[in-house]
Amino acid sequence: MFEPVLETRNLCKSFGALTATDQVSIDLRPGEIHAVIGPNGAGKSTLIQQICGGLRPDNGQVMLLGKDVTSASTQARAKAGLARTFQISALAMEDSVLENALLGALGASGRPWRFWQRASAAVDLRDRAEAALDRVGLLDQGDKRCAELSHGQRRQLEVAVALTLAPRAFIMDEPMAGLGAAGSKQLTDLLDGLRGQAPILLVEHDMDAVFALADRITVLVSGKVIATGPVEDIRASGAVREAYLGEAA
Amino acid sequence: MIRESYLNWLILLGLLAVPIWALTADEPFTITLATRAAILALAAVGLNIALGIGGLVSFGHAMFFGIGGYVMGILAYHAQSFTPLDLGAFSIAGTKSMPIIWLVALILSGLAAWIVGLLSLRTGGVYFIMITLAFAQMFFYFSISWSTYGGEDGLSIYVRNGFPGLNTLDPIQFFGICFVLLCLVLFLNARLQGSPFGLALNAARQVPARVETVGLDPMRIKLLAFVISGAITGLAGALFADLNRFVSPTMFSWQMSGEFIVLIIIGGVGRLMGPVVGASLFVLLEHWLGGLTEFWHIYLGTILLLIVLFARGGLIGFLTGKEGAHV
Numbered sequence: 356m357f358e359p360v361l362e363t364r365n366l367c368k369s370f371g372a373l374t375a376t377d378q379v380s381i382d383l384r385p386g387e388i389h390a391v392i393g394p395n396g397a398g399k400s401t402l403i404q405q406i407c408g409g410l411r412p413d414n415g416q417v418m419l420l421g422k423d424v425t426s427a428s429t430q431a432r433a434k435a436g437l438a439r440t441f442q443i444s445a446l447a448m449e450d451s452v453l454e455n456a457l458l459g460a461l462g463a464s465g466r467p468w469r470f471w472q473r474a475s476a477a478v479d480l481r482d483r484a485e486a487a488l489d490r491v492g493l494l495d496q497g498d499k500r501c502a503e504l505s506h507g508q509r510r511q512l513e514v515a516v517a518l519t520l521a522p523r524a525f526i527m528d529e530p531m532a533g534l535g536a537a538g539s540k541q542l543t544d545l546l547d548g549l550r551g552q553a554p555i556l557l558v559e560h561d562m563d564a565v566f567a568l569a570d571r572i573t574v575l576v577s578g579k580v581i582a583t584g585p586v587e588d589i590r591a592s593g594a595v596r597e598a599y600l601g602e603a604a
Numbered sequence: 605m606i607r608e609s610y611l612n613w614l615i616l617l618g619l620l621a622v623p624i625w626a627l628t629a630d631e632p633f634t635i636t637l638a639t640r641a642a643i644l645a646l647a648a649v650g651l652n653i654a655l656g657i658g659g660l661v662s663f664g665h666a667m668f669f670g671i672g673g674y675v676m677g678i679l680a681y682h683a684q685s686f687t688p689l690d691l692g693a694f695s696i697a698g699t700k701s702m703p704i705i706w707l708v709a710l711i712l713s714g715l716a717a718w719i720v721g722l723l724s725l726r727t728g729g730v731y732f733i734m735i736t737l738a739f740a741q742m743f744f745y746f747s748i749s750w751s752t753y754g755g756e757d758g759l760s761i762y763v764r765n766g767f768p769g770l771n772t773l774d775p776i777q778f779f780g781i782c783f784v785l786l787c788l789v790l791f792l793n794a795r796l797q798g799s800p801f802g803l804a805l806n807a808a809r810q811v812p813a814r815v816e817t818v819g820l821d822p823m824r825i826k827l828l829a830f831v832i833s834g835a836i837t838g839l840a841g842a843l844f845a846d847l848n849r850f851v852s853p854t855m856f857s858w859q860m861s862g863e864f865i866v867l868i869i870i871g872g873v874g875r876l877m878g879p880v881v882g883a884s885l886f887v888l889l890e891h892w893l894g895g896l897t898e899f900w901h902i903y904l905g906t907i908l909l910l911i912v913l914f915a916r917g918g919l920i921g922f923l924t925g926k927e928g929a930h931v
């Protein structure tokens with residue numbers, strides 16, 4: 356029916372005796388937000404790592420736009436259209452907000468071997484970086500050092516850097532982590548507007564956000580997919596409650 | 605507190621003023637000291653690109669310094685002895701021309717940095733320090749055993765190499781050459797730091813994972829920085845050998861590598877002018893205290909300790925009131 360943008364096929368990953376990813380097959384379709392939920396230690400971040408290239412699966416495949424990228428590097432996957440945000444903000448803390456966004460634009464440009472031009476004067480980079488900052492509402496903070504940002508602003512900057520890549524799919528690991536109600540709401544609205552641009556694989560603990568945003572939900576427990584389907588089905592099935600109460604598995 | 609951009613100009617003017625004063629006061633030895641400071645500064649500027657921006661703590665930069673020195677020594681030795689330099693398949697004549705020597709020094713030390721970088725950049729932290737040290741030690745012991753070029757005793761060059769249109773034997777003219785090269789490289793460094801490449805390198809030091817996720821390869825970026833860094837330190841090595849008209853294995857020694865790191869820490873890690881401040885102070889202390897006591901390194905060590913404990917941004921950080929280099 357749909358040609359999925361991203362797909363995992365029977366992904367498996369063990370750390371010693373611990374099976375962190377157990378035969379996980381999920382897909383991400385155009386225009387949707389697909390939420391992956393599950394208790395702490397369920398293997399959500401491990402799954403994302405395998406999708407984005409930080410970890411090699413023991414078994415199974417990762418398909419991006421119909422191509423097998425299972426053994427491709429993180430850089431190659433980013434170039435092919437994956438944009439990831441980190442559960443714990445991974446930003447250049449000593450650099451300014453604009454510089455962090457410029458880095459994303461530089462990656463998207465694919466031409467980092469420029470030694471003479473001033474980065475902040477490179478029109479192609481600057482336009483892209485500022486458009487992304489504008490989108491998340493950080494444009495007026497461009498000169499601030501990243502270390503001076505509030506936690507919420509850092510989460511927004513994470514999203515802005517992903518935006519500069521103009522990706523084919525967003526992979527977001529708990530973008531709401533540590534945000535208050537107001538920040539959460541703000542970011543929810545932002546992500547809601549993104550799905551038209553590229554689908555989002557969203558790992559999230561914040562259930563209000565998940566129910567507000569997701570088109571489909573997959574529940575992961577102990578590395579296994581215990582339920583997957585449209586939001587209403589998951590809500591009705593009680594799989595979520597089971598997952599968070601630890602009754603399943 | 606003083607703005608860093610003003611301070612930078614002041615530092616350069618200071619380094620220029622000393623030999624000009626010495627010229628009018630007829631103190632040629634002071635000119636030589638200033639030249640020594642400029643050359644050591646150049647070597648440390650090279651290291652600062654790898655260490656300060658890229659976070660690559662190389663404890664082996666004497667390797668590139670020594671390569672530059674031996675390039676000068678070997679090419680000049682064959683020129684002064686009128687013997688061809690046998691390269692296996694073919695042989696070339698030596699040369700006494702500085703520009704040619706510099707070019708060869710840049711290329712060979714850059715090439716060495718590329719190979720060493722390829723082999724060691726995958727490691728980090730202490731391992732990187734150890735591997736770069738080990739490579740430099742290999743060159744050190746090799747040069748000791750290389751009897752064709754003086755082995756342990758080193759190699760003397762009788763007349764300083766030439767530069768078109770200048771009398772390089774005149775101390776102030778040779779200082780001029782070194783100072784101009786230093787300024788050129790500092791300018792290049794400043795441009796590089798603000799360039800897209802500098803942005804990527806700066807980020808590769810702080811968060812390599814982020815650099816990867818935007819589709820860039822942090823290893824390749826660091827490797828190129830290491831090559832640029834090694835080439836600059838190699839150029840400084842060629843000038844250093846020309847200043848002394850002598851090369852020896854000490855140019856490859858770990859003490860030399862350590863000295864470069866010390867110069868950077870004194871001035872301020874990652875600061876554009878850090879190496880210039882560090883080298884100037886180092887040469888001053890070496891001269892003044894070295895005349896008073898042979899244990900002058902103790903005083904240097906004390907200063908270093910004070911800086912590490914109380915002025916994390918080095919002297920430049922102290923004077924500008926800004927601890928971080930990257931603001």
Ligand SMILES: Nc1ncnc2c1ncn2[C@@H]1O[C@H](COP(=O)(O)OP(=O)(O)OP(=O)(O)O)[C@@H](O)[C@H]1O
Binds near residue numbers: 442
């Ligand atoms: N590199 C590793 N080596 C060994 N075990 C690991 C490694 N990475 C993760 N694990 C283990 O794998 C399991 C899954 O971890 P993961 O971080 O994927 O969970 P998560 O679902 O993202 O949890 P959270 O909601 O807390 O972020 C955990 O038990 C964790 O301890």
Ligand SMILES: [Mg+2]
Binds near residue numbers: 399400401442
């Ligand atoms: Mg996680």
